Amino acid sequence: MDNLPEHLLSSIAHYLNTRIETISFRSVCNSFRSSAPPPLPPRSHIKIPSPPGLTDDGHLELTESTIYAIQPPEKSTETWLVKVEESNSGKIRVMDPLFKLRIKNMLPESFNLLDYRVKEIAKSCRLETVSSSKTCYVRKAVVSSDDDNAGEFVLMALINDGRVGVWRSKDERWTNIDIGYKSFNCKDIIYHKNKFYAMGFDGFTVAVDPKSFKVTQAAAASEKSQSHLMMHSLVKSRNDLFLINTYWLYKYFQHGPLFGRISLDVFKLDKDNCKWIEEDGLKDQNLFLGEDGSFMLSAKEFPSHKGNCGYLIYADLSGINYDPRKENIAYFDLEDPSPGSQPAALSKYSEAFWPLPTWLGQKQNCR
Structure with a gap:
C-alpha cells in the first residue's frame, strides 16, 4: 500500500464523504494517513445562545449522533444498526435509533471497526436546554457544515409555535427566517444537498441557503397533505x-x-x-x-x-x-x-x- 503514488491517494481521499470513511482510510498505513487530514471532532455539548423570545436564563447545548450500519467482513445479509454519540474525549454513548434521549449503553468490551464493514447511514442533532427553568422547547435541529471554513457550521432549529430560526457558529444571535407565507406553520426541517428545507403542514416547502439565508420556494402545497x-x-x-x-x-x-x-x-x-x-x-x-x-x-x-x-x-x-x-x-x-x-x-x-x-x-x- 505504501507504494501507491501520492497524487492517487490524495485523489481518493478527496472523495471520502464521512468521518468513518476518513478514519478507516487513515488507518491503512502511514502513506494513507498522510494523504488525508484527520476528520473534524464530533460536535459534542457545544454551547449555543437561546433563541429570542424564549428563555434568557440559560443556553442550549448541541450534540450530534450518528447512525451506523455494521455488517460482518464476509458477504452477509446480516446488519446491525446502532446510533452513537461521541464526545471530544472519545467517550461514546449508544442510543436508541428512534428516540432522542433513550440510552441503551450496551457495547462489546472491545470493538475494532476495521474488523467489520461499517457505513454511516444518517446524522441527527439534539438541542438540550441548560437553564433553571429546565424547559425544552426546541423540537428539532439540523446542521450544515461550512466547507469553506473548517469547523464552522450553521444550525436550523424548529422552535415551538411552528417558528424556524437559524444560528451561525460565528454569530452571537439567532436569525429568524421570514418564510414569506403568512399562515406558514413549520412541521419539519432537514438539510439536503447544501440547503435547508422547511415544510408546513400542507406540504408547502421552502429552501433556505445556509450562507445567505435566502428563502426560495421548493415545492407547492400538496392537496393530499392538507x-x-x-x-x-x-x-x-x-x-x-x-x-x-x-x-x-x-x-x-x-x-x-x-x-x-x-x-x-x-x-x-x-x-x-x-x-x-x-x-x-x-x-x-x-x-x-x-x-x-x-x-x-x-x-x-x-x-x-x-x-x-x-x-x-x-x-x-x-x-x-x-x-x-x-x-x-x-x-x-x-x-x-x-x-x-x-x-x-x-x-x-x-x-x-x-x-x-x-x-x-x-x-x-x-x-
Missing part, C-alpha cells in the same frame, strides 16, 4: 428528498394495547418543477421515523431490512398520548393487509436493534 391528522416528515434517501404523510386508517384499544393500521402517502421532490410527485409506496426502502431525525435503508443494499415497511413513534401521530416510559413504537408494512399491533411492533423493533448480534463475537458490557 390535514392536521397526519404526521408530515421530510426524509432524504440517496440524492432524493421525500415527503412522508403518515396517518391511521383505523385504530382501537383492546385491554390496554393499541391495535390498528397505519398508512403512508409518499412524495418525491421534483426540484425543477417545484412540486411533490406522488410515489407508489416506499418501493425497496425501509423507513425509520424518529424524534430527532429520520432515515431510509435500501433493502437491496441491506437485505435483512424488508422494503416498503418501517417503524415510527406513536408520539408523532395525532390522537395518541405519548408516554416516555413506554416503548411507543409502531411497525407498518404497506404490502401486508392484516392489521398491525403494538406488541408485534415491539417484537420486530427489538429484533432489528437489540440485543447485540451474535456474529459480533464479543461479550456485552453494560455500562
Whole structure:
C-alpha cells in the first residue's frame, strides 16, 4: 500500500464523504494517513445562545449522533444498526435509533471497526436546554457544515409555535427566517444537498441557503397533505428528498394495547418543477421515523431490512398520548393487509436493534 503514488491517494481521499470513511482510510498505513487530514471532532455539548423570545436564563447545548450500519467482513445479509454519540474525549454513548434521549449503553468490551464493514447511514442533532427553568422547547435541529471554513457550521432549529430560526457558529444571535407565507406553520426541517428545507403542514416547502439565508420556494402545497391528522416528515434517501404523510386508517384499544393500521402517502421532490410527485409506496426502502431525525435503508443494499415497511413513534401521530416510559413504537408494512399491533411492533423493533448480534463475537458490557 505504501507504494501507491501520492497524487492517487490524495485523489481518493478527496472523495471520502464521512468521518468513518476518513478514519478507516487513515488507518491503512502511514502513506494513507498522510494523504488525508484527520476528520473534524464530533460536535459534542457545544454551547449555543437561546433563541429570542424564549428563555434568557440559560443556553442550549448541541450534540450530534450518528447512525451506523455494521455488517460482518464476509458477504452477509446480516446488519446491525446502532446510533452513537461521541464526545471530544472519545467517550461514546449508544442510543436508541428512534428516540432522542433513550440510552441503551450496551457495547462489546472491545470493538475494532476495521474488523467489520461499517457505513454511516444518517446524522441527527439534539438541542438540550441548560437553564433553571429546565424547559425544552426546541423540537428539532439540523446542521450544515461550512466547507469553506473548517469547523464552522450553521444550525436550523424548529422552535415551538411552528417558528424556524437559524444560528451561525460565528454569530452571537439567532436569525429568524421570514418564510414569506403568512399562515406558514413549520412541521419539519432537514438539510439536503447544501440547503435547508422547511415544510408546513400542507406540504408547502421552502429552501433556505445556509450562507445567505435566502428563502426560495421548493415545492407547492400538496392537496393530499392538507390535514392536521397526519404526521408530515421530510426524509432524504440517496440524492432524493421525500415527503412522508403518515396517518391511521383505523385504530382501537383492546385491554390496554393499541391495535390498528397505519398508512403512508409518499412524495418525491421534483426540484425543477417545484412540486411533490406522488410515489407508489416506499418501493425497496425501509423507513425509520424518529424524534430527532429520520432515515431510509435500501433493502437491496441491506437485505435483512424488508422494503416498503418501517417503524415510527406513536408520539408523532395525532390522537395518541405519548408516554416516555413506554416503548411507543409502531411497525407498518404497506404490502401486508392484516392489521398491525403494538406488541408485534415491539417484537420486530427489538429484533432489528437489540440485543447485540451474535456474529459480533464479543461479550456485552453494560455500562
